Amino acid sequence: MGIKSLDDLKKIREDSLKKVNLRETGKDGENITEIMVGMATCGIAAGARVTLAALLDEISKNNLENIRIIQVGCLGYCHSEPIVQINQPGKEPLLYGNVDDKKARDIINKHILKNELLDDSIIINTFQKA
Amino acid sequence: MDKIRSHIMVCGGTGCVSSHSEELISALKAALVTAGYDQEISVIKTGCFGFCGQGPIVKIHPDNVFYVQVTPNDAEEIVKEHIVKGRTVHRLLFEEPEMKGKLESHDDMTFYKKQYRIALRNCGLINPENIDEYIAFRGYEALGKVLTEMTPEDVFYMIKESGLRGRGGGGFPTGLKWELTSKSEGTEKYIICNADEGDPGAFMDRSILEGDPHSVLEAMVIGGYATGAHQGIIYIRAEYPLAIKRLKIAMDQARDYGLIGKDIFGSGFDFDIIIRLGAGAFVCGEETALIHSVEGLRGEPTKKPPFPSESGYKGKPTTVNNVETFANICPIILNGSPWFKNIGTETSKGTKVFALAGNVNNVGLVEVPMGTTLREIIFDIGGGIQDGKGFKAVQTGGPSGGVITTLDLDTPIDYESLKNIGSMMGSGGMIVMNDTTCMVNIAKFYLEFTQDESCGKCTSCRIGTKRMFEILTKITNGDGTMDDLEHLDALARMIKDTALCGLGQTAPNPVLSTMNYFHDEYLEHVNDKYCRAGTCKALSKYSIIADKCIGCTACARVCPVKCIEGKAKEVHVIDQSKCISCGACFDACKFDAVLKP
Numbered sequence A: 001m002g003i004k005s006l007d008d009l010k011k012i013r014e015d016s017l018k019k020v021n022l023r024e025t026g027k028d029g030e031n032i033t034e035i036m037v038g039m040a041t042c043g044i045a046a047g048a049r050v051t052l053a054a055l056l057d058e059i060s061k062n063n064l065e066n067i068r069i070i071q072v073g074c075l076g077y078c079h080s081e082p083i084v085q086i087n088q089p090g091k092e093p094l095l096y097g098n099v100d101d102k103k104a105r106d107i108i109n110k111h112i113l114k115n116e117l118l119d120d121s122i123i124i125n126t127f128q129k130a
Numbered sequence B: 001m002d003k004i005r006s007h008i009m010v011c012g013g014t015g016c017v018s019s020h021s022e023e024l025i026s027a028l029k030a031a032l033v034t035a036g037y038d039q040e041i042s043v044i045k046t047g048c049f050g051f052c053g054q055g056p057i058v059k060i061h062p063d064n065v066f067y068v069q070v071t072p073n074d075a076e077e078i079v080k081e082h083i084v085k086g087r088t089v090h091r092l093l094f095e096e097p098e099m100k101g102k103l104e105s106h107d108d109m110t111f112y113k114k115q116y117r118i119a120l121r122n123c124g125l126i127n128p129e130n131i132d133e134y135i136a137f138r139g140y141e142a143l144g145k146v147l148t149e150m151t152p153e154d155v156f157y158m159i160k161e162s163g164l165r166g167r168g169g170g171g172f173p174t175g176l177k178w179e180l181t182s183k184s185e186g187t188e189k190y191i192i193c194n195a196d197e198g199d200p201g202a203f204m205d206r207s208i209l210e211g212d213p214h215s216v217l218e219a220m221v222i223g224g225y226a227t228g229a230h231q232g233i234i235y236i237r238a239e240y241p242l243a244i245k246r247l248k249i250a251m252d253q254a255r256d257y258g259l260i261g262k263d264i265f266g267s268g269f270d271f272d273i274i275i276r277l278g279a280g281a282f283v284c285g286e287e288t289a290l291i292h293s294v295e296g297l298r299g300e301p302t303k304k305p306p307f308p309s310e311s312g313y314k315g316k317p318t319t320v321n322n323v324e325t326f327a328n329i330c331p332i333i334l335n336g337s338p339w340f341k342n343i344g345t346e347t348s349k350g351t352k353v354f355a356l357a358g359n360v361n362n363v364g365l366v367e368v369p370m371g372t373t374l375r376e377i378i379f380d381i382g383g384g385i386q387d388g389k390g391f392k393a394v395q396t397g398g399p400s401g402g403v404i405t406t407l408d409l410d411t412p413i414d415y416e417s418l419k420n421i422g423s424m425m426g427s428g429g430m431i432v433m434n435d436t437t438c439m440v441n442i443a444k445f446y447l448e449f450t451q452d453e454s455c456g457k458c459t460s461c462r463i464g465t466k467r468m469f470e471i472l473t474k475i476t477n478g479d480g481t482m483d484d485l486e487h488l489d490a491l492a493r494m495i496k497d498t499a500l501c502g503l504g505q506t507a508p509n510p511v512l513s514t515m516n517y518f519h520d521e522y523l524e525h526v527n528d529k530y531c532r533a534g535t536c537k538a539l540s541k542y543s544i545i546a547d548k549c550i551g552c553t554a555c556a557r558v559c560p561v562k563c564i565e566g567k568a569k570e571v572h573v574i575d576q577s578k579c580i581s582c583g584a585c586f587d588a589c590k591f592d593a594v595l596k597p
């Protein structure tokens, strides 16, 4: 499909907007949980592929639905790669750092399934954006 | 039902741990048990909040209430008031200095969030391989606006007004550069994105291309429209395979939507983009060398003028801009130049991305408004120096820059202020060094890099940087003389004055700046054959810690050159001018009193 006017662009934007709101504020999203994994060169070098595989594995083992995994770029927290962000409807998005295989599994089994945040792993968002 | 209803997040970053956040955690846990809430509320240790000066920090999730300077004594009150009764403990809220109001919600704390992201706005937030997500964050809206509502003059005028300056190092006003190309004769023009990123330690351009490639593509089309170019070229080093892959995916998706190609937004404007791979030579980041490399010639600089805006790629008017410069364009178009102009200092508007590295706790990419001080970057965002060591200096500007010491930690940084203190903005590498870093060695490291990367075209740069590197090597080996210091200085000034391109003109900066701020360290290396940081192995000497030495004489007995003096049961001393660094005394001492360099 081609975009030939600002209106065409707006239509595509509106279709994607729900996702964005979930990520920024946890508000107004679809009833879906998003897990974002930082997959820039720095993340991959720190083991993000293992993290991603572990998340997918636990999701399929637990037959979880309404959950979506998304690969994103670098958030700038290189000291704590691999980074995983959890966006749940109605909740403030949360970031985890140094997510290895075990922590990735804990994220699904504790955070997602039991609403227990993981100790010693949360990264605080330290920026505002334009 | 979820069992846990709320979490108390306590900062476990290095800064807060040193101000007793661990004890606070225990106190909170105990208070929860006493109140009988330990099953529904859990205490979590988090990473640094980037606000170490106000630590320890506590945040209640999901209420989003943010407490500062919380001591273990405050634990009971937080639990009794906030958790049990649901009442905020006002006493512990952060008071914003300018407004004198107490801030309750974490999101309100714009002041506390020292980072402001314009160029990195989408990095880590969108899937870079999905154009729809970019569009959801107002992607391609700026392009639509430009092509349907603005003339090329409107565009470069707006960028000029915004005060945006090139982020590739030089800081040339971007709007003016666009205007110059636009006004050059001819209909065949080009616009090039410089993604060579040769400064060792810098990776902000790579992160932007990997995390948000469309932001650069969109801005290139806008730049093409403003300057009258219909062809864009991205010059990127082949060592960035992931960035190249994501750029290609992004280009395909943009082409499918008709956002690059023919008749974009039905405006009649055609624009296409190609990728050219570079072999990763530092000098190819210099714009004239880059253009030669794109043309398939040797990557050597040529003299300016003529500037690329008059005669660039294939001799046609060409604009060369850095990746981060492009990443700033769309927000300016969408939010207007007054918005952008409001951020930053008198001469430098907007933000700058830095790659924070070295002996600092939170290494990573940071984007801060121009005018932020180094102290804020290193001690708040960066979380201070690793392992509780002291701060010695920070190096900015990579191989073209210099060191900045405690004297200038509170200088608001922008293009001019950094130049005034003998460094430069450069592309944004920022290497923090603790008090065990040898400054002569740092200078040697950069000169080793530049003498290797010199293209060899001019004698002063080709031979001069090599001679400087040799002299520095001699000094760090302990063979330096006072004459060497004079020669270093003379060579540095000569190269600066006679080199053709920026590489040679700035290559001596790391030496000049360290000689200026750390002259005594050079003297120690030369005169005393002593390296206080212990980095220069040839100069490193063993010593005895007086407090630990019990005077057992074991070391003196094994020393092959008999340079350890001391009576039995008295503190022993090593005569470092005779020590040959064999390490025998270190092995002999059973009391950890001998210090290995």
Ligand SMILES: Cc1cc2nc3c(=O)[nH]c(=O)nc-3n(C[C@H](O)[C@H](O)[C@H](O)COP(=O)(O)O)c2cc1C
Pocket: B165, B166, B167, B168, B169, B170, B171, B172, B174, B194, B195, B196, B197, B198, B199, B282, B283, B284, B285, B286, B287, B288, B320, B321, B322, B323, B325, B326, B427, B501, B502, B503
């Ligand atoms: C030795 C040398 C290396 C350079 N390397 C880069 C580089 O890697 N990336 C970059 O954008 N600019 C680099 N530059 C600056 C470019 O010549 C040019 O000024 C810049 O790309 C212009 O873009 P801007 O106005 O958007 O900053 C380098 C300059 C010199 C002298």
Ligand code: SF4
Pocket: B283, B300, B301, B453, B454, B455, B456, B457, B458, B459, B461, B462, B499, B500, B501, B502, B503, B504, B505
């Ligand atoms: S200054 Fe150095 S890098 Fe630049 S053209 Fe001369 S020899 Fe080449």
Ligand code: SF4
Pocket: B542, B555, B558, B559, B560, B561, B562, B563, B564, B574, B578, B579, B580, B581, B582, B583, B584, B585, B586
């Ligand atoms: S290192 Fe060797 S030479 Fe130096 S003081 Fe110790 S034993 Fe003597």
Ligand code: SF4
Pocket: B544, B548, B549, B550, B551, B552, B553, B554, B555, B556, B571, B572, B588, B589, B590, B591, B592, B593, B594
């Ligand atoms: S061996 Fe250790 S304790 Fe004994 S005299 Fe030497 S330095 Fe002192």
Ligand code: FES
Pocket: B011, B012, B013, B014, B015, B016, B017, B047, B048, B049, B050, B051, B052, B053, B055, B056, B057, B383
């Ligand atoms: S360590 Fe707690 S805010 Fe930085």
